[in-house]
Amino acid sequence: MPSMSIYPTQLALSPDQQLQITWSDGRRDALPVRLIRDQCPCATCREKRAAPPPPPTLLPVLSAAEAQPLRLLGMEPVGNYAYSLHFSDGHDTGIFTFEMLRQLAEEPNRPA
Numbered sequence: 414m415p416s417m418s419i420y421p422t423q424l425a426l427s428p429d430q431q432l433q434i435t436w437s438d439g440r441r442d443a444l445p446v447r448l449i450r451d452q453c454p455c456a457t458c459r460e461k462r463a464a465p466p467p468p469p470t471l472l473p474v475l476s477a478a479e480a481q482p483l484r485l486l487g488m489e490p491v492g493n494y495a496y497s498l499h500f501s502d503g504h505d506t507g508i509f510t511f512e513m514l515r516q517l518a519e520e521p522n523r524p525a
């Protein structure tokens with residue numbers, strides 16, 4: 414079955430910030446919100462991931478937003494093929510297609 418024809422039939426968010434997706438083919442997945450955020454497909458995040466890592470520092474310096482556990486605040490349908498996700502770090506420009514979420518679920522370590 415081509416993955417394009419698969420769509421979420423049920424969504425839930427667990428207290429530990431795992432997005433639980435039930436798919437039209439019956440499969441159920443739990444995707445950590447952090448994992449989804451790290452794969453954000455928007456231009457800004459793509460550029461960030463492509464950039465070389467910053468030089469090492471002696472102590473990790475986290476902003477207040479980064480120190481808080483990342484939460485998913487909202488999820489709006491975009492057409493009938495994707496969702497717009499609103500994260501607690503203020504980011505809400507990423508459009509996650511059903512296909513992309515499904516690929517993340519099937520291959521959590523797949524590079525972007």
Ligand SMILES: [Zn+2]
Nearest residue numbers: 453455458507
């Ligand atoms: Zn992004």
